[in-house]
Amino acid sequence: MVEVADKQKKYFNPNIKNKKKLQAEIRNLKIELLINQLSFNKELYIGKTVQKGGFMPTAADIKHNTGRELQIKVFDNLINKLKILLKKPDEPFNHFDWKLDFPEVLNPYLVNGKGGFDIVIGNPPYLNFKMYSTEDKEVYRHLFSEVFDGKADIYYYFFYKSHELSKSQGITSLITSRYWIEAEYAKKLRKFVSTKTTLKEIIDFKNVTVFDGIGIKTCITSFLNIPDYLTLFHYRFHPGKKIDYIDLSEYVSNIIPKENIIAKDSWNLTNEESTDILKLIEKDAISLEEIANCKQGIVTGLDKAFITTENEFKNLPKKIVKPWLKVGDIQKYAIELVEKRELVYTKLINSLDDYPQLKQRLLSFKTKLSNRREAKNGKIRWFDLQWPREQELFESEKLICRFKASENTFCYDANGFYSSADTTVVALNESGKEKYETKYLLALLNSKVLSFYFKSYGKLMDYRYEYYPGPVGRLRIKITTEQKCYSTIVDYILFLKTQELQSVSDQLMPTYFEQIIDGMVYELYFPELLKKHNREIIKHLGELPEFTDSMSNEQKMKICKKVFDRLNDKEHPVRINLFYMNSIPEIAIIEGKNENN
Structure with missing residues (x-):
């Protein structure tokens, strides 16, 4: 080993000229070292692994002895190959071993524990x-x-x-x-x-x-x-x-x-200032995953087999045909469908023979569907969705977000949409339903506060963050007795996003209500801070009329306009406090308006 190290040092010496000869000597020394090491290992193995059974071996003895002989042959074959290489200097020897190639650095026998x-x-x-x-x-x-x-x-x-x-x-x-x-x-x-x-x-x-x-x-x-x-x-x-x-x-x-x-x-x-903000967000808050199920959407295994945009499932029972949502349909707060799509939820089918037209359609995809891993190992039938998830997740009131987005982008759904694999679905669990409203959660999750919080740990890829179920579940939620205020304003936003708003003033309404939500969430997570700077929002909101099922769109629009006109008055404390909100240094950091952060 020392000889190998010495020759390697000479080889890298710029003053040594006959490097080809030196390289051949190093090659042969390495082979000899390996032959000696393998011969030693072989004898060690033979000594430790004795033959069993004598003249009357049992089945277990025969198995042991056969394995022993095979291992000895492995040693012999390797040793013989190396001996042949030693006799053929022109054949390449491409063996690399840290302890052989850098013995003076890594071989424990040479470096005395200082390798x-x-x-x-x-x-x-x-x-x-x-x-x-x-x-x-x-x-x-x-x-x-x-x-x-x-x-x-x-x-x-x-x-x-x-x-x-x-x-x-x-x-x-x-x-x-x-x-x-x-x-x-x-x-x-x-x-x-x-x-x-x-x-x-x-x-x-x-x-x-x-x-x-x-x-x-x-x-x-x-x-x-x-x-x-x-x-x-x-x-x-x-x-x-x-x-x-x-x-x-x-x-x-x-x-x-x-x-x-x-x-x-x-x-x-993050820096010290941002770390202090994160601690305030976490104070007296719980993780979203404690009160809600956060799950990936459905993995079909072959979208074109199970999804249609052409009403091809119109003759199938409604219980197995579901409205389908893709990632491009998800906008902040509301769903905006690019086109109508339907999914056939084959998990509810006992026998495909009961649906001849569907069977004929799926048979054209059978080869590809049967080659899916889960179908091959028998976990699903060839015509099943690959990972269908539980129906309850999609049938319940829920929130859905994109897998990848530049900021928190959650939408509300109470219409039973089933969503694609590149979405995360959030639905309150039983304990969560006792204390929280889904629309209140929507207000928090879409806020600048929790977007800032997510970006402190979320995985960044090409200007977008990965909103997978695990990271989404770590968002921090605070409770308040004022949930109805948040939910009511969310109702205004959801309604306005379904309307064709013509005037500039009307088009400002949903954006302004979102700004109010941000102000309310600032107050929820940083109450002492807003009180100190006299920028509170909630106590100035006044009456927020709630929508009822019996109301017409005209009545709902009238409520939205009345509340908007009142809160957007240039003398109203809500408008004034929102305008000066980022004069608070911590809020400026959250909104990216502090040059040093």
Whole structure:
């Protein structure tokens, strides 16, 4: 081993000329070392794994002995292959072993417990988890269990390996996809980095594309290979869209205390002022998932088989035909259908033979439907929806949001829409129904406060955040005795979004009511702050007439106009307080109007 290390040092010496001969000598030394190691391992195995049964072996003995002989043959085959390679110097030997190729750094027999590289720099491959096989995943699960997740991209394991290859207090710097900072599936990686290393700096390019032709957004992460060495680290991010080179003076820089990340599922990488705001939002609040079910929409497995826009299911029973909602139909507060669509909900079909026309339609897709994983393993029938979810989720009063959006975008539905896989559905659970109104939740979830909160931990991808069920469930909800005020104004907004508003004044109404909701939510989450600055909203609202089922659209419009005209009067305290709301520094930060945040 020492001889290999000496020859490698000579090989990298610029003054050595006969490198080809030296390379051949290193090759042969490596082969000899491997032959000796395998021969030693073989004898060790033979000594530990004795033959069983003597002249009258049992079935178990025969199985044991057969396995033993096969393993010995594996050793012999490898040793023979290496001996042949030793006799054929022109044949390539492409074996790599850290301890063989860097013995003076990593071989424990040579470094006396002080092994490892001083610096590890890397740009791991950008391979999505979908690109490797089940067998590959099992290998990664075994080798990298501390950071492994079934949906982990391959660069996660480079963090682990870098830590393994570095010496104590060695430094690693990797440029990778930035998504691990927030991704739901990177919890174990974040825990590993925060507990096994000391972060020095993250340079987050956010929406900037660094590599030409590569759409993946990146970051540079630098850490020391020792935990708890520093209590603070720098998180720097670029607020723009394009850069020609890295100039850190153009980056927003936050100094992050380690307590913001240590062993936490999600990291808080905001500055001190924003962190204080997040704490106020969380104070006396509960997570949405405690009071509501947050679920992904339906995965059909083949949309064109189960969905129509041409009224093809008109002869089927209404109980199995459902109105279908796609992500493009979801707007803030209300559904705005691009076109009418229907879904056939095959979960309710006992026998496809009962519906000949439907059977004929689905038979044309049978090959593709039968090749779906769940159909192959017998979990579903060939004509079933892949993941149909529970009917109750869609039939109940609910909220729906897009999987990807630039801000919180939740709409209200009480018409039994079933929604596509790229949506998240939120429906109050039994305990939630006892204390909360769905429309009150809608007001909170669409507010600037909770949009700001979501962006503090949500995964950012190309200017949009991922509103998957898990992250949505972590939004923080506060309760109030004034829920009816919120719900009433939400009713105004929902109604106005169904009307064709002609005049400029009328078109302002839904926007102004949304601004009032934002003001009310500010007061709910920061009551002392608004009281201190004399910017309260709720006590100035006055009478808010409620809609009834018997009212005509004309009557509802009359109510909306009357309330709007009153609250929008230039002397009214609601209008005045809304206008000056972002003069409060904390509100300015939430609304992105503070240059330093």
